[in-house]
Amino acid sequence: MVAENVAFWIIAVAMAAAAIGVVRSQNVVHAALYLVVVLAGAAAQYILLAAEFVAWVQVLVYIGAIVILFLFGIMLTRAPMRGDTELDNDQRWVAAVTALFLLGVLVFLLVDAFGDRSIKVDNSLRAVGLSQNVADSIFRTYVMPFEIVSMLLLAALVGAVAIARRD
Amino acid sequence: MQLNQFLLLSAFLFCTGVYGVLARRNGVLVLMSVELMLNAVNINLVAFSAFNHGVSGQVFALFVITIAAAEVGVGLAIVLLIYRNLRSPDLDQVDQLKG
Numbered sequence: 001m002v003a004e005n006v007a008f009w010i011i012a013v014a015m016a017a018a019a020i021g022v023v024r025s026q027n028v029v030h031a032a033l034y035l036v037v038v039l040a041g042a043a044a045q046y047i048l049l050a051a052e053f054v055a056w057v058q059v060l061v062y063i064g065a066i067v068i069l070f071l072f073g074i075m076l077t078r079a080p081m082r083g084d085t086e087l088d089n090d091q092r093w094v095a096a097v098t099a100l101f102l103l104g105v106l107v108f109l110l111v112d113a114f115g116d117r118s119i120k121v122d123n124s125l126r127a128v129g130l131s132q133n134v135a136d137s138i139f140r141t142y143v144m145p146f147e148i149v150s151m152l153l154l155a156a157l158v159g160a161v162a163i164a165r166r167d
Numbered sequence: 168m169q170l171n172q173f174l175l176l177s178a179f180l181f182c183t184g185v186y187g188v189l190a191r192r193n194g195v196l197v198l199m200s201v202e203l204m205l206n207a208v209n210i211n212l213v214a215f216s217a218f219n220h221g222v223s224g225q226v227f228a229l230f231v232i233t234i235a236a237a238e239v240g241v242g243l244a245i246v247l248l249i250y251r252n253l254r255s256p257d258l259d260q261v262d263q264l265k266g
Contacts, residue, residue: 004168012176019180022199023187035199038180042206045173049217054225054232058209061232066202066239073195073243077256088190089259095189099182106178110171117170119217128220137222138229149233156237164244166251 004048004121011048015041026087032070039063050121050129173214181207194246194256198239205235 014037021034039062046055119125138146180203187200209228216224250256 001168005172008168008172012172015176016179016183019183019203022203023183023190023196028193028195031196031199035202038203038206042210045176045210046213048168049173049213051213051216051225051228054209054213054228057229057232061236062202062206066236069239069243070195070199073198073246076247077195077250087193087196089192092190095186098189099186102185103178103182106182107175110174110178114170114174117218119168119170119173119214121168121217125217125220128222129217129225133222134225134229137226141223142226142230145230149230153233153237156241160240160244163241164247 008045008048011041011044015045028074028087029071032067032074035070036063036067039067048121049119050126052129053131053134170214170218173210177207177210177214179207180204180210192257192259194249194258195243197258198242198246201242202235202239205231205238 018034018037018041022031022038025031025034039058043055043058043063046052046058184200184202184204184207187203188197191197191200209231212224212228212231214224216222216228246256249258249261253260
């Protein structure tokens, strides 16, 4: 129990620092690499919560596919690498105030609503979180949303090709 | 483990994403901040899934990951088109509809 908490806080601090790096870095490629740290940390948190399948999907889809797409986007738009151009706009102070205000509201609400709830990660939770149960849930309870989301993915890919092609 | 430690981490990631979306002017970086926000939501979903001893939250997290992949594909295509038309990925220059 203590080991899990220590692991959580180490990963959480790394994720928070890397998230700040994503939004503050003046180098676009560094921002993408900080994003990898955040995504890998999220996968580790899923493992701590006994959600192995989601963790590995996170690694495969996010770190494997989405970050590569981002690197392609950086390459194709010839993003500035050396910090010679400004990457932030003039409303960054307003943005910081908005984000801090939202964080304050969320922290107040969460502490108020869930202050005394705890998650018991034991063998029964690990048995519930098995990939077998996730698959059963997707293909029995949520089979209709699953089909809809696959059609949406197809439409989005065709749309991306249609938008980006040169003609 | 407390439920709140996951929720507070995800709140922090979400607010960082909000800051990034508002303060960045490069289109690719705005999309990265949107990914931060979607990840915050996923952590929430998986934490509540474990809290309720069910798998529905995990299934919804998988759906969100799928939607995020579709969103990045279309979003990067749009940023690419903006770059091709304006010779810059700067979103502040996209003001053709401004009166």
